[in-house]
Amino acid sequence: METTLTPVLGATAQRISAEEFDAIVRRHQRRVHRFLLMLLRDADEADNLTQECFLKAYQNISNFRAECSLETWLLRIAANLARDHARSRKASFWKWLLGFDDGTDEGLALHVVAPEASPEQTLLAREEVRAVWEVAGKLSHQQRAVFLLRFVEEMELHEIATALGLQIGSVKTHLFRALQTVRGKLRGPR
Amino acid sequence: MNPSENSHDPLVERALVGFDLAAEHHLANCPPCQQERERVQEALQLFGAANREYANRSETFWEQQAARIRDAQQERARRSRLTLTLTPGLAVLMLLAFALLHRAPVPPVPQPTAQIDYDHELLVEVERAMQSGTPMSLQAATLMVEDSDSSRPMNSANSAKESRSHEN
Secondary structure, eight states: OOOOSHHHHOTTOOOOOHHHHHHHHHHHHHHHHHHHHHHHOOHHHHHHHHHHHHHHHHHTGGGOOSSSOHHHHHHHHHHHHHHHHHHHOHHHHHHHHTTOOOOHHHHHHHTOOOTTOOHHHHHHHHHHHHHHHHHHHTSOHHHHHHHHHHHTSOOOHHHHHHHHTOOHHHHHHHHHHHHHHHHHHHHSOO | OOTTTSTTHHHHHHHHHSOOHHHHHHHHTOHHHHHHHHHHHHHHHHHHHHHHHHTOOOHHHHHHHHHHHHHHHHHHHHHHHHHHHHHHHHHHHHHHHHHHHHHSOOOOOOOOOOHHHHHHHHHHHHHHHHHHSOOGGGHHHHHHHHHHHHHOGGGHHHHHHHHHHHHO
């Protein structure tokens, strides 16, 4: 659902009340959290950055010009936070050092919804999802963000471009390369 | 034809990226490529659905998260208000401290005097001492000078002039 800030705040609103802010959080927290969780693959970091994302949004709400939906604007803030987080790499270093594994690929595969599928088909579907997950993890940060926004969030190309601050041509290029990699993995022995 | 090896491969990706007239035209006439697109599309749909399902959390989780965000926002607002309140006070204190530091009396710096003045004064004083009091060793000579002076009174003025000239 497209939600703009205007109905909540009014076109000229510069500041919002705590109640309005709370309403925005409740409306958009699921999507922001999911995007960060899939992008970072770390539940704790996704929680922290979701909180940071909304605090940043509250702080900069006067900069929101309603040129895009509020959700797209929030996802843009989330993508920037995730990019900065990926650059710092501190957390991932310690997790790598301690051999930390959040078991996401196993957990994700168990959530494959294949109604009316035989056990063999379900197993095959899980293998495919696991393969896509694995290869998505090896994509560059930008490619992964584009890929997730397109196929998990099911956003249109122009929305992805706005959310990531890219030209539509760049979004298509990132998506094309990501799909080539994913398809290459899906072709492998099954 | 194995779609994984055909030369039309990029067209499948192009069709998956978004609407592409050339790719759509090709896929309409190439069943293997069409099958390949459907296969990848299905896998991507499953992937998307599994992700959405996996990221799903209980209502309690979302409630707690919203509460945490609200608390953090209120804490930041409180800190911001505190900073706004304290800043003018701190600025006034700093200005006062600055003013006090600059009003403190500066200890007088001793002016260095030229050594040549002391030397000159010393020389003059020595000369005066020499003129006023004659040392014991020269008393005999002084008497002789006085005797000769008394015999030649006209020269006394000249000698006085000479002695005064040393003072300069």
